[in-house]
Amino acid sequence: QLQLQESGPGLVKPSETLSLTCTVSNDSIRRESYYWDWVRQPPGKGLEWIGSIYYTGSTFYNPSLKSRVTISIDTSKNQFSLKVNSVTAADTAVYYCARRVYGGDFFDYWGQGTLVTVSS
Amino acid sequence: DVQMTQSPSSLSASVGDRVTITCRASHRISNNLNWYQHKPGKAPKVLIHAASSLQSGVSSRFSGSGSGTDFTLTISSLQPEDFATYYCQESYSLPFTFGPGTKVDIK
Numbered sequence: 001q002l003q004l005q006e007s008g009p010g011l012v013k014p015s016e017t018l019s020l021t022c023t024v025s026n027d028s029i030r031r032e033s034y035y036w037d038w039v040r041q042p043p044g045k046g047l048e049w050i051g052s053i054y055y056t057g058s059t060f061y062n063p064s065l066k067s068r069v070t071i072s073i074d075t076s077k078n079q080f081s082l083k084v085n086s087v088t089a090a091d092t093a094v095y096y097c098a099r100r101v102y103g104g105d106f107f108d109y110w111g112q113g114t115l116v117t118v119s120s
Numbered sequence: 121d122v123q124m125t126q127s128p129s130s131l132s133a134s135v136g137d138r139v140t141i142t143c144r145a146s147h148r149i150s151n152n153l154n155w156y157q158h159k160p161g162k163a164p165k166v167l168i169h170a171a172s173s174l175q176s177g178v179s180s181r182f183s184g185s186g187s188g189t190d191f192t193l194t195i196s197s198l199q200p201e202d203f204a205t206y207y208c209q210e211s212y213s214l215p216f217t218f219g220p221g222t223k224v225d226i227k
Contacts, residue, residue: 047164047207047218062215096163104170105211106154110163 002027004097004111012091012118018084022097022111029078030055035100036080037107038071040093048093052100053080087118122147122210126219132227139195141222143208148188152212155184155193158221159204168193169211198224 008020022036029036037052051061053071061069065084073080084091094115098107123146133139143153151171158164166175168184171191181196195202203226208219 046220047209049216049218060214064215098164101169104154105152105216106166106169106209107156107164108166108175110165112161112163 002099002109004099004109006095006097006111006114008114008116010115010117012087012116013120014088014118015086018082018087018091018116018118020082020095020097020114020116022080022082024078024080024099029073029080030075033102035060035102036071036073037098037100038082039096039098039107039110041096041113042090042093050082050084050095089118092116092118121215122149122212122217124208124210124217124219126206126208126222128222129220130223130225132225133198134227135198135200137198137227139198139202139224141193141206141224143186143191143193143219145189145191145210145212147212149210149212151187152210153184153186153191154209154211155182156207156209157202157204158207164207167206195224 003025005023012018035052038050053059053073068085070083094113096113097111099109125144127142153171155168156164167182172184183194185192205221205223207221
């Protein structure tokens, strides 16, 4: 069974960079039929799509965050990563990594999520 | 961006009840609509994709319908494990957007 696991600091200072990694287990991140995405959920709020990456390195970002977000992939480690620059308290959220099915564009596997708090 | 709304925002129901949740898109999105179940501290779980296709392994008590702008998720007979928050998500265009969620709790 495919597993995704987020990792990274749980606390980030305002104006600094949030960095998270998602490790994919039990399947290759090079599968052509899937994208690898990040979704977040601020406390008490709904889900927000952040962006995605294909195994070739092609990326797609939410315009609301595009200027501050970078998603990268390391196929040798079966991992993909998220960086959000210049964070504020509004970036406090549970961050999920997920696999998105090519064509159907639905998320069929998700990580458990990791809470990132932006605070000094 | 396609804006998604859901109704109701919350509901209370009993085990065995039939539950219906509605999702509405701001633009016509054909059948590009997916439904997820989310429990606190857990990963969201896809239930329905392409408006009415049951995801493999998901109980048949879940069903979806609709096309265009109006969609419905139905739970035919609510079970204890179904108490959760349900989200719709449009997959018609980037950026993908989710509805605000419908929380289903125990009456």
